[in-house]
Structures are given as structure tokens and as C-alpha cells.
Amino acid sequence: MKMVQILQTSTLFAGTTADEIASLLQCLEGRTDDYERDWAIIKEGDHTDELGIVLTGRVHITRHDFWGNRSLVADVAVGESFAEALACTALPSEVSVVTAERSTILFLNVHKIVASCQKCCLYHHTLIENMVRLLSQKNLELMKKIDHLTKRSTRDKLLSYLNSESRRQQNRTFTIPFDRQQLADYLCVERSAMSTELSRMQADGLVEYRRREFTLHHEEF
Amino acid sequence: MKMVQILQTSTLFAGTTADEIASLLQCLEGRTDDYERDWAIIKEGDHTDELGIVLTGRVHITRHDFWGNRSLVADVAVGESFAEALACTALPSEVSVVTAERSTILFLNVHKIVASCQKCCLYHHTLIENMVRLLSQKNLELMKKIDHLTKRSTRDKLLSYLNSESRRQQNRTFTIPFDRQQLADYLCVERSAMSTELSRMQADGLVEYRRREFTLHHEEF
DNA sequence: TACCCTGTGTTGGAAAAACAACATATATAC
DNA sequence: GTATATATGTTGTTTTTCCAACACAGGGTA
Numbered sequence A, B: 001m002k003m004v005q006i007l008q009t010s011t012l013f014a015g016t017t018a019d020e021i022a023s024l025l026q027c028l029e030g031r032t033d034d035y036e037r038d039w040a041i042i043k044e045g046d047h048t049d050e051l052g053i054v055l056t057g058r059v060h061i062t063r064h065d066f067w068g069n070r071s072l073v074a075d076v077a078v079g080e081s082f083a084e085a086l087a088c089t090a091l092p093s094e095v096s097v098v099t100a101e102r103s104t105i106l107f108l109n110v111h112k113i114v115a116s117c118q119k120c121c122l123y124h125h126t127l128i129e130n131m132v133r134l135l136s137q138k139n140l141e142l143m144k145k146i147d148h149l150t151k152r153s154t155r156d157k158l159l160s161y162l163n164s165e166s167r168r169q170q171n172r173t174f175t176i177p178f179d180r181q182q183l184a185d186y187l188c189v190e191r192s193a194m195s196t197e198l199s200r201m202q203a204d205g206l207v208e209y210r211r212r213e214f215t216l217h218h219e220e221f
Numbered sequence C: 001t002a003c004c005c006t007g008t009g010t011t012g013g014a015a016a017a018a019c020a021a022c023a024t025a026t027a028t029a030c
Numbered sequence D: 001g002t003a004t005a006t007a008t009g010t011t012g013t014t015t016t017t018c019c020a021a022c023a024c025a026g027g028g029t030a
Helices: A003-009 A018-028 A084-088 A110-114 A124-150 A154-168 A180-187 A191-203 B003-009 B018-028 B084-088 B110-114 B124-150 B154-168 B180-187 B191-203
Strands: A031-035 A040-042 A050-056 A059-064 A070-076 A096-099 A103-109 A173-175 A207-210 A213-216 B031-035 B040-042 B050-056 B059-064 B070-076 B096-099 B103-109 B173-175 B207-210 B213-216
Touching (some): A018 A124, A050 A084, A084 A110, A084 A124, A084 B124, A154 A191, B003 B018, B003 B050, B070 B124, B070 B180, B084 B124, B154 B213
Antiparallel strands (some): A207 A213, B050 B103, B207 B213
């Protein structure tokens, strides 16, 4: 798929035509870069003024504590973006951004997005409004993640996550972007305990699964 | 303290003079409202186009699951704001906003903030940039909260929270805005287990506390 | 002063999660 | 196809959290 087509599905460029996007990209001086799998695009402590939009592949937002425990904060798929908030502040990053597959990323300087731009393009104001919408959306997504973590038991965390994923993909049968270890890191539970709980849930008829493909049987939440 | 002085400390009006704020408030058609303690300003399921800025008092962002378990998402003090992201989307709220004390709130319509405004005020662009900064800041705060919840043990959650609060108040001795039950709801643990863990931490010399006043003894993280 | 109310700390038993070690299945490379 | 590496599931033990019930302290009030 061509870059412009992907961008039209993104929140940042929502409601703009292909021509307008082309014009905006020039104005914003965007750049693209390719990465192998497991490459750290941003490391903890880094700073950047650019947000990233995934054109191909997939990236994960991760964190490590002092004892080396990994936690997986978020999954970013094609057309989605990362580091918007980081790029809008002067602070160092508290998270890493790592490719989960070989990926192509478009980088855009947020200051060029937000700054008023008299000369170049008429569509710039749409872009600023989209930037506000994008940040709001991320905000609500983080809320949703907090919602999963708020659940006290492993089962409730799993149900909360699986239901939100089912709703997002608008299907009771869906594929998750994580393997078991990554899912455990995402929900902040222990992998083997989580596997055990998944088995119990399947035995209880709540869910069926095979590898990354899940089918929810009861509508919960 | 006068409203304009409080607003000058807020992220949204950062870098604007008192006169500019007065002009902007007219342009934005802001309104204020007073609330008794424990009043629900926003209920789960509600929608609004207005963000709120706390002028006096304090509000809490809360959530309830199906079994009635309360979770306390965030504390919002004077000069801080809430519902920015909600007001930027068309979605119903997943959280409630409840006064923790008798409070006065300034409400501002986000569309009026974000919309370009040719006629009225020159400072409007600063406002839009501040809106982006505000949303980014909220974003990073949510990240910080996720960071606390990511910790597996009650002790680590407490240390993570107490350290961040200590750093925020730039003092090893500080007062938290929660009673024990609220703190437990905020960290998503059980109150009595948390009390027990606090005792152990005090016995271990990590921390001293009396009611809401804490003193950290070791710099961790 | 005596009384209540609320917040906080303590305890012991029940339940759940973490941990470690291993078994099985699947994918990949040769 | 076989070998190898990786992903997933299982089991038994240890540790932690949850829960319920109660004890205690301090503040406010009659």
C-alpha cells in the first residue's frame, strides 16, 4: 500500500485528500526510515521532537524496571503513531520503542505541525485539530489500559483485554498482536499463571483460543 | 487567590498575561460553578464539550466496575484540569469526576479553544499550543500512573507512588492527597494489606509516616 | 466527660499469584 | 525428514494478597 493511502487512515491526516497530504508532507519535511526486527527506535532516556507513524510492520512500547522486568505498554500497528506526547515536551523518554517486526516509519516534527504556517498550506489548521484529536485519542487509550490493570485478578485482566480487543476488531473471533509472554508483560502478570488461567477460562466455556487467535463466547462488559 | 492568578499557573494559560487571560476568557465564554463535597461533576456515560479547571478545592477521577469496586484514577488539585480528552472526542465518559472537597470549577469549551479565531484575540494561537502541551502532559501523567500499576507487589507500587510524589513536591517529606482507602483504590490494592505493607516498610526504615504525611528515607529509582 | 464516628493498624485463615521445573507442541533451519 | 529453537501448557511448592473481623486512636459533639 502506498504511503499516502496509509496516512489517510491515520488520525493525524484524517479528512485530508491525497494531494493535500502530499503538500503537507513537503511542508512538514517528513522523513522515512526502515528498521530490522527488534530494533530500538527510541531508548529510555532519549528525547526527540518527532512523532512516528508506522507505515509497515509493527512496534511495541516497552519499559524495564531495575530488576530487568519488562513491561509492554502498548502495541502500535500500521497507520498508528507513537511518541506524540514525548515530542511535545522537553522531557527524556521513560519508555523504549522497539520494532516487533521489520518496519518502516514516517517521522514528523511536531513543532512544524503545531506552529502556525502562513505561507505554505491551507490545510494546516486541520492538521493542528487532528493533532489535538490524536493526543486525546491516545489519552483515552491509556485510560483503557489503566482499566485493564485496575482489575485485581488475572482472569478479570484477561477478560477486560480480550473484550476490548474483540470490540476494537468488531468480531468475537480475533487475533491478538502478542505472544503469551508479551501478553503477560502487557497485563503485568506472570506468564505461566496466565496460561493456567486461560486454560481454566476455556474449560469454563468463556473463551476458545489457539495461539494468537481467540473467540469470546460471552459478552462481558 | 484570584481566578486569573490561578489560571496563570495552569498549563493551558501558561505564558499569558493577566490582561490576555481576561480577554481570552471573554472570547471562550468560560463559566464557573460551585460544588459541595462528594458531588459528581461528570458521571460515567456522560459527555461534555467542556474541560474543567479547578479554581478552589480538589476533585477525583473515579471508576466503578460491575462488582462496585471503586478505583481512583487521578487526583486533580487547584490549577489543574480534567476532561480535556473527553471533551475533544464524541465518546461517553468511562470515568466519573467527583469533588473531594467543596470546589469551584471553571469550564471552557474545547472547540472554542481549538477553533481558529480570526476576529477576537491575538493570543489564541498560544492557547492552541498550550492545549497540545496540556494533552501531552496528561498523557505522560497517565504513563506514570501505569508505571505504578505495572509493579507486581504492593511494596513496589507504594515505593513507586511515594517516590513520584516526593519528587513532584521536591521534598522528602510530603503530604499525599489521599486517605488510606483512597490510596489503596489509587494503587489498586487492598487497604488492609497495604497498611500491613506500610508498617513493614516503616520497620525496615524505608519510610516514616503519620496519617497523610510521609518521609522517604532512601532514594529509590 | 462520655459518646460516636471515622480513619488506621493488626491478625489469622482462604484464595490467588508467583515461581521453578518440566512436558508438549509448533515453527524454522538444515 | 530430522534437528533445533521457540512458544505454550502443566504441575507442585512457596509467597503474597485478599478478606473479614476486630482493636485502637483521635476528633468532634452532646
